[in-house]
Amino acid sequence: MKIILLLLPYLALSTIHPEGNMDFVKYCKYFNYPVEEHVIQTEDGYLLTYFRVQAKGTKMVSGKKVVLLQHGLLDSSDTFIINDEDKAPAFLIANKGYDVWLGNNRGNKHGRAHVKKNPFFWSFWDFTLEDFAIYDLPAGFKYIVNKTGQKIQYIGHSQGTAQMHIHLSLFKQSVVRDNLIQFIGMGPVAWVTTKYSPLVRLLDTNFLEVLATFGLHEFMPGDSFLTSEVGRVVCGIMENLCGDLIGSFVSADPVLDNYDRYDVLAGHSPAGTSVKNLKHWQQFTRTGEFKRYDYGDKENLKKYGTKKAPLYDLSNIDVKIFYIAGYDDLLAAPKDVNHLFSALVNAPNKELKFYDAGHCSFMWGRKLPYLEDLWAHLE
Helix, strand or coil: HHHHHHHHHHCCCCCCHHHHHHHHHHHHHHHCCCCCEEEEEEECCCCEEEEEEEECCCCCCCCCEEEEEEECCCCCHHCCCCCHHCCHHHHHHHCCEEEEEEECCCCCCCCEEEEECCCCCHHHCCCCHHHHHHHHHHHHHHHHHHCCCEEEEEEEEEEHHHHHHHHHHHHCCCHHHCCCEEEEEEECCCCCCCCCHHHHHHHHCHHHHHHHHCCCCCCCCCCCCCCCCHHHHHHHHHHHHHHHHHHCCCCCCCCCHHHHHHHHHHHCCCCCCCHHHHHHHHHHHHCCCCCCCCCCCCHHHHHHHCCCCCCCCHHHHHCCCCEEECCCCCCCHHHHHHHHHCCCCCCCEEEEEEECCCCCCHEECCCCCCHHHHHHCCC
């Protein structure tokens, strides 16, 4: 409170958006969108909160075509609504007449529950993005299809693309495959061989080992400083400073991204994940390989039947794909995205387009240059 009082003289010169302090449901209602909250249980007992949104000023109805939005690393469903209303992808897609569902992975602020495990203990955090692919995605697909009777057009961002790549590489038959119309990937990720991203450079240090030394298993939870009231005020007053801070974990650019909304972003992100998940990402960046979690020769032999962690076989991906990539993306760098695209040797209908965008500009950008192409691809 004292800090906020000290900052009061600056508040008159800045804009603090009230929706930065609202939860997902209140936020949507504030802008007059019909919204539902659904709790989905995975096969291994995690409880994930999904949200459902339809067109502004209407009532929730059945029969609309379904689009599922899946967030990236350290993020949540909120990322698709926090831009200006006329630039927030979830609202834009809903206003085009689609039934928009927004997923959340285990361990973020909307997925910190389990039927038995407690997030205060390590066992809750014993997961990586492969678990998102094996358990979380199928649970979400099964629930949405049962609820709506519709197949799904899937739009993933960053890690949301990686978990779909993993699922499709591991399973030739599944509820996901049976009900997937097409896969649209924003900032698509598999190989991470470049060192441009601040997150990649951070993973190249020993900071994860330091966290493990202190017995920490959760990283950047949804109740961190940035998401606090003070954090929102700071981001409202000093957008560039806040953007640079957030940019230390993602690709943020004051030219491309909507820094005027960073107090709202600070109220909703980061949303947290497990340290083990970051360790898996660290293995991607250090080896330059897109492979299963490496437990060491002995445990790998038990788990996979081989001493080395197996590579994900992207030749198994044979679905319709449209990749939306950024020339200025520091995490899903053009070199790696082109490598990924060329590895999809059995995808019968695939397309890749680059735009003036950074890694998070697809949700938070001042402009969304890919929109016309997105409308052309959505069925």
